[in-house]
Amino acid sequence: MIASISKLRENPIHYLGPALWGIASFNILRVVTDLTKKDEFWSGGIKIHSVGLLISVIFCYVMTMLWRRRLDKIFVAMPTITPNVPLEYMIAIVQIALIFNPAVFVTEHFGWIYMGDGYIDYMLVNAIYIPLFLLYYMLLRNEYIHKNMANNRIYVEKIKADKLNTELQLLKSQYHPHFLFNALNTVYFQIDESNTLAKKSVEQLSELLRYQIYNVDEKVSMDQELAFLKSYIAFQQQRLTERLTVHTDIDEDWTGVTIFPLLFQPLLENAFKYVRGQYAIAIHLKRQGTKICFSISNSLSDAASVKPAISLAEIAESGAGLSNLKKRLALLYPQRHTLNTQVDGGNFLAELIICI
Numbered sequence: 001m002i003a004s005i006s007k008l009r010e011n012p013i014h015y016l017g018p019a020l021w022g023i024a025s026f027n028i029l030r031v032v033t034d035l036t037k038k039d040e041f042w043s044g045g046i047k048i049h050s051v052g053l054l055i056s057v058i059f060c061y062v063m064t065m066l067w068r069r070r071l072d073k074i075f076v077a078m079p080t081i082t083p084n085v086p087l088e089y090m091i092a093i094v095q096i097a098l099i100f101n102p103a104v105f106v107t108e109h110f111g112w113i114y115m116g117d118g119y120i121d122y123m124l125v126n127a128i129y130i131p132l133f134l135l136y137y138m139l140l141r142n143e144y145i146h147k148n149m150a151n152n153r154i155y156v157e158k159i160k161a162d163k164l165n166t167e168l169q170l171l172k173s174q175y176h177p178h179f180l181f182n183a184l185n186t187v188y189f190q191i192d193e194s195n196t197l198a199k200k201s202v203e204q205l206s207e208l209l210r211y212q213i214y215n216v217d218e219k220v221s222m223d224q225e226l227a228f229l230k231s232y233i234a235f236q237q238q239r240l241t242e243r244l245t246v247h248t249d250i251d252e253d254w255t256g257v258t259i260f261p262l263l264f265q266p267l268l269e270n271a272f273k274y275v276r277g278q279y280a281i282a283i284h285l286k287r288q289g290t291k292i293c294f295s296i297s298n299s300l301s302d303a304a305s306v307k308p309a310i311s312l313a314e315i316a317e318s319g320a321g322l323s324n325l326k327k328r329l330a331l332l333y334p335q336r337h338t339l340n341t342q343v344d345g346g347n348f349l350a351e352l353i354i355c356i
Helices: 002-010 013-036 046-077 085-109 119-173 177-190 196-214 222-239 265-274 306-317 320-332
Strands: 245-250 280-288 291-299 337-344 347-355
Touching (some): 046 085, 119 320, 222 265, 265 320
Antiparallel strands (some): 291 347
């Protein structure tokens, strides 16, 4: 915040502004005093008016320096301390009165300026300068407010970007790509040539991991995501019991649709991990206008045994996969998604809707 405020002072208007305001204030004073008294404007000699103008400009620079220092402190402390605005303006009024009036008194004492009507002129000077300089303080303060708001917007956007990058990199760094692919390559060549099923499984696993690792940061077409999902389902079916039945109802036409990848995979993984009872999984993926509607259910236990089903559902819902998915959805599709999970009889049901 201090760095950004210092940049404000490098702008030429912040060097010339006080002088312009001091000149304007002095001329307003002359208009009020000379014309209302029907005197000649700038009467009294050029020397007196030049000194008065100089005092007004110097006063404005002094007040600018004091107020900017005070505003620096106020706006730096704003995150933890709520500013007292009425108190700020009261302090500004006291500063104006205590600095300007002695300056006028001293210069009049030495004959540099002339206050013909004594106390009346002092009252007139205060009646003009205090409101004008309160307006000047308000302008300075608004400048800080606008700059502070701009800095806050930039800071919030930076935090969001950093958070998004950190979250995605964290999810990505959970894998160790080179080690995994080298290990899979080693295993692949150690498998006997006649064991085609095992070799195929290793190839599938390698492709699945490659997609998960290298496509996590950018959007992909739905066709790519569907190819991954189908490969994932096929791989899981190979490693699980033959009792498992998987029913899929997936739309085929996804022309022009893109999506951030791996948003459905945690739900698939949960279903295959926690499937019990009848060992049945049902997967639906539909396109409804601008929405992608995904639902998956897996049997947990016999319908008559409700308590174990609820227990398994609680375990599934508390897993790291769902937790990470919720974070990614909040970052990638804020206010544009819904994710619901529930126990329906002996089934665990998860529904994800994304607005594209």
